Amino acid sequence: MAQYAILIYAHDSAHAPDATPEDLQTCDQHAEELTAGGSTIMAYALTPRAMATSIRGDTITDGPFVDSKEIVAGFYIIEAPDLDVALAIARTNPVVRDGGGVEIRPVHSGGMIERLEQAGA
Amino acid sequence: MTGAVAAVIAEAHRREWARVLAATVRVARDLDLAEECVQEAYAAALRTWPDAGIPDNPAGWLATTAKRRAIDAIRHASALRSRLPLLVEPEDTAGDSGTQEAADMATADPDVIPDERLRLIFTCCHPALAQEAQVALTLRLVCGVPTQDIARAFLVSEPTVAARITRAKRKISGARIPYRVPRPAELPERLRGALAVIHLLFTTGHTAPSGASLVRTDLVDRAMHLARMLCELMPGDCDVRGLYALLVVTDARRASRVDADGRLVRLREQDRSRWNRAALAEAHDIIVDCLREGPPGRYVLQAAIASLYAEAPAYDQTDWPQIVELYDVLLDVWPSPVVALNRAVPLAMVAGPRTALAEVEKLELDGRLSGYQYLHAIKADLLSRLGRTDEAADAYRQAFTLAANDAERVFLGDQIADHSPR
Numbered sequence: 001m002a003q004y005a006i007l008i009y010a011h012d013s014a015h016a017p018d019a020t021p022e023d024l025q026t027c028d029q030h031a032e033e034l035t036a037g038g039s040t041i042m043a044y045a046l047t048p049r050a051m052a053t054s055i056r057g058d059t060i061t062d063g064p065f066v067d068s069k070e071i072v073a074g075f076y077i078i079e080a081p082d083l084d085v086a087l088a089i090a091r092t093n094p095v096v097r098d099g100g101g102v103e104i105r106p107v108h109s110g111g112m113i114e115r116l117e118q119a120g121a
Numbered sequence: 122m123t124g125a126v127a128a129v130i131a132e133a134h135r136r137e138w139a140r141v142l143a144a145t146v147r148v149a150r151d152l153d154l155a156e157e158c159v160q161e162a163y164a165a166a167l168r169t170w171p172d173a174g175i176p177d178n179p180a181g182w183l184a185t186t187a188k189r190r191a192i193d194a195i196r197h198a199s200a201l202r203s204r205l206p207l208l209v210e211p212e213d214t215a216g217d218s219g220t221q222e223a224a225d226m227a228t229a230d231p232d233v234i235p236d237e238r239l240r241l242i243f244t245c246c247h248p249a250l251a252q253e254a255q256v257a258l259t260l261r262l263v264c265g266v267p268t269q270d271i272a273r274a275f276l277v278s279e280p281t282v283a284a285r286i287t288r289a290k291r292k293i294s295g296a297r298i299p300y301r302v303p304r305p306a307e308l309p310e311r312l313r314g315a316l317a318v319i320h321l322l323f324t325t326g327h328t329a330p331s332g333a334s335l336v337r338t339d340l341v342d343r344a345m346h347l348a349r350m351l352c353e354l355m356p357g358d359c360d361v362r363g364l365y366a367l368l369v370v371t372d373a374r375r376a377s378r379v380d381a382d383g384r385l386v387r388l389r390e391q392d393r394s395r396w397n398r399a400a401l402a403e404a405h406d407i408i409v410d411c412l413r414e415g416p417p418g419r420y421v422l423q424a425a426i427a428s429l430y431a432e433a434p435a436y437d438q439t440d441w442p443q444i445v446e447l448y449d450v451l452l453d454v455w456p457s458p459v460v461a462l463n464r465a466v467p468l469a470m471v472a473g474p475r476t477a478l479a480e481v482e483k484l485e486l487d488g489r490l491s492g493y494q495y496l497h498a499i500k501a502d503l504l505s506r507l508g509r510t511d512e513a514a515d516a517y518r519q520a521f522t523l524a525a526n527d528a529e530r531v532f533l534g535d536q537i538a539d540h541s542p543r
Contacts, residue, residue: 083247084301106295
């Protein structure tokens with residue numbers, strides 16, 4: 001089994017800080033499908049572009065790093081035996097039929113970082 | 122003897138490379154190692170066959186030799202192998218393939234080469250690879266064409282092609298593009314990609330986009346070989362057979378497309394007695410068969426159109442209304458501006474050049490074909506027929522600036538001269 005990251009590209013993220021359950025219905029439904037499928041290891045939804053801040057060199061700017069029509073709205077990591085299986089899972093994302101798309105990247109390494117308990121904390 | 126052996130080996134290289142390599146990849150699970158072992162097997166054949174004689178089944182001998190070398194390399198030199206991950210095989214067959222291989226090696230029956238060519242073709246034409254990489258990889262791995270010849274055929278430098286192939290191989294193993302035939306659910310889409318690669322090879326060879334000669338025979342022959350191979354491997358598929366028929370019909374006119382001096386001859390002036398009638402008949406049968414099977418796809422329809430053009434005893438006797446009708450069906454299946462443009466040619470014969478010109482001008486406004494030389498060439502021809510000579514000359518000039526093939530430039534140059542005041 002290999003791990004693949006699926007990056008969600010959309011005009012913007014639906015996950016605004018004050019998003020209502022209705023706003024998130026499509027995303028939540030797909031997240032449930034993915035969970036039921038059993039291949040998803042972790043998943044993150046990111047807040048909209050208006051929340052983004054970028055740093056290049058010494059300069060801090062408002063907005064996403066790449067000035068583009070689409071931003072990364074979220075990402076998740078799946079486990080799949082090969083690229084064809086990963087593509088089959090990725091293309092079920094509703095964003096694909098909603099003007100956006102997904103990018104599939106094999107994961108080299110990584111995962112959740114185990115944090116050391118800080119003394120006296 | 123040596124000459125005869127060399128000829129047999131050259132033939133085995135041309136015809137059996139894909140079968141031998143595909144069988145070896147299954148054992149080596151590494152494209153580079155497999156290629157190396159197959160090359161060594163051909164070299165071993167050149168060394169040993171002159172004395173030992175040509176085996177009954179040359180391809181079987183080559184595959185067995187290459188597979189043995191791969192197994193040896195894996196056993197003895199594993200440390201030297203590429204550090205890239207092994208090719209991914211589908212789990213459902215990986216188990217029994219191991220036993221199958223073991224059985225093959227145990228009996229060492231040279232007549233048994235499992236036909237793995239489809240796996241090879243679909244891996245080379247995977248949509249996760251750029252199309253130019255798919256083309257280069259297919260020529261190199263399925264047809265056994267050396268990098269240097271691929272570079273020459275596409276007029277790019279050899280290092281460029283080599284880099285393209287290396288990058289593609291790294292992605293196949295790094296992103297785990299599986300070495301297998303797509304599942305039934307994925308097959309139609311994936312097959313479209315493979316057919317597009319073959320079609321692109323053919324069209325690049327049929328009217329070379331640049332350079333001195335109109336036709337690049339080597340690419341045309343490779344494309345025909347691939348189409349025939351796919352027909353043999355997927356005999357029931359009408360898109361596959363349709364593409365093959367299209368290539369056969371188009372290529373049947375090869376001898377008459379240029380004159381003795383290499384100048385382009387238009388369809389209406391071509392010597393029909395030089396067309397390959399046997400090839401046209403073969404394609405005709407396939408097309409009729411496919412049309413009977415159900416709603417035809419893009420390639421069957423294109424083949425049917427090309428076949429109708431070719432069947433007429435003379436240009437004037439072409440069944441124009443039927444061709445326009447087929448174009449209408451084709452536009453439904455494949456709504457492309459190029460198809461709409463080509464439809465204007467028979468339309469001019471049915472409804473007159475004025476009607477056809479209106480269609481072409483509509484396409485010109487749409488803008489997508491503004492850099493397409495044939496839009497301007499067809500427009501020029503229609504204007505010329507309407508007696509609008511100055512405008513025709515202008516349109517021929519636009520086509521001329523876009524044409525990069527020498528034979529086409531000469532033809533267009535002549536047309537400009539013919540339509541300019543003396």
